[in-house]
Amino acid sequence: MSEPEPLIDLNADLGEGFGRWRLTDDEALLAVVTSANVACGFHAGDAATMRRVCALAAEHGVAIGAQVSYRDLAGFGRRSMDVPPDELAAEVAYQIGALEVFARAAGARVAYVKPHGALYNRAVHDQEQAAAVVEGVLLAGENLPVLGLPGSRLHEAAGKAGLPVVAEAFADRAYTAAGTLVSRREEGAVVTDPDAVVERSVGIARSGQVLSHCGQRIIIRARSLCLHGDTAGAAGLARRVRSGLEAAGVRVEAFA
Structure with missing residues (x-):
C-alpha cells in the first residue's frame, strides 16, 4: 500500500492595513495561499479593508479566517495585555461577527478563527486567556475550527469545548527546542533566507520536522x-514556497 499524499494548507495574515495605509499585498497573496487570516480591526484592518479582502478571497476560492487580536492598533497587536476574560471573550466574538458580515456579503462564510500576535503567544501557555478566546468563538455562535500552535492551552481549551482544532506551523519563524516560537525580540526570530524557508516548509509538510533555533531537530x-504577509517580498516568497511544496509531492489544500 502506498503512503498517503502529504497535505498542507498555506495561510497568511491579510487585510493588515488601515485607511490609506496598506501593509500586506493582499491581491498577490490571495493568488497563492489557500486560507486568509483577515485582520478584524483590533490590530489592523477597517470595514472597507475587510470587505475588500473578503470579496477577493471569495473570488479566489480562499477560505476566510477571523484573525482576532487584543485591541492594540498602535502596537499592531504585538503587546501583551491583561484583559479580563469576560471582556476578551466579548471582543473576540465582536471581531468574528464583524468579519462574518463581509464574508457573507461576498458569498462566503468565516471558516475558522486564529488569534494574532501577542494574543496568539499568550494563549499558548495562559489557560485563562485561552479559555476566554474559546468562549468568544462559542459566543459568536458557530462551531468554528481554531487554528493555533499544537499542544497549546488554546487547543486544549478548544478541544474541551468541542471545537475542532487545526495545528499550525511557521515556515519563516524560528522555533525553540520546546516547539514554541522564538520571541521577535531575539535575533534570528524571523527566517529571512528564501531557500531556508522553502526547505523548512517541505520538511514540515513531508516529515513533520524542523530544526530549532539551537540546531535541534524537533517534531x-x-x-x-x-x-x-507583512515581510518584504512576502508574495514572491509565498509563490516559491508553494512551488517547492508541489515539486516535492505535497498537495496544497485548505483545511476548512
Whole structure:
C-alpha cells in the first residue's frame, strides 16, 4: 500500500492595513495561499479593508479566517495585555461577527478563527486567556475550527469545548527546542533566507520536522503552514514556497 499524499494548507495574515495605509499585498497573496487570516480591526484592518479582502478571497476560492487580536492598533497587536476574560471573550466574538458580515456579503462564510500576535503567544501557555478566546468563538455562535500552535492551552481549551482544532506551523519563524516560537525580540526570530524557508516548509509538510533555533531537530505536526504577509517580498516568497511544496509531492489544500 502506498503512503498517503502529504497535505498542507498555506495561510497568511491579510487585510493588515488601515485607511490609506496598506501593509500586506493582499491581491498577490490571495493568488497563492489557500486560507486568509483577515485582520478584524483590533490590530489592523477597517470595514472597507475587510470587505475588500473578503470579496477577493471569495473570488479566489480562499477560505476566510477571523484573525482576532487584543485591541492594540498602535502596537499592531504585538503587546501583551491583561484583559479580563469576560471582556476578551466579548471582543473576540465582536471581531468574528464583524468579519462574518463581509464574508457573507461576498458569498462566503468565516471558516475558522486564529488569534494574532501577542494574543496568539499568550494563549499558548495562559489557560485563562485561552479559555476566554474559546468562549468568544462559542459566543459568536458557530462551531468554528481554531487554528493555533499544537499542544497549546488554546487547543486544549478548544478541544474541551468541542471545537475542532487545526495545528499550525511557521515556515519563516524560528522555533525553540520546546516547539514554541522564538520571541521577535531575539535575533534570528524571523527566517529571512528564501531557500531556508522553502526547505523548512517541505520538511514540515513531508516529515513533520524542523530544526530549532539551537540546531535541534524537533517534531512539528501541522495541517496548516503560515507565511507572514507583512515581510518584504512576502508574495514572491509565498509563490516559491508553494512551488517547492508541489515539486516535492505535497498537495496544497485548505483545511476548512
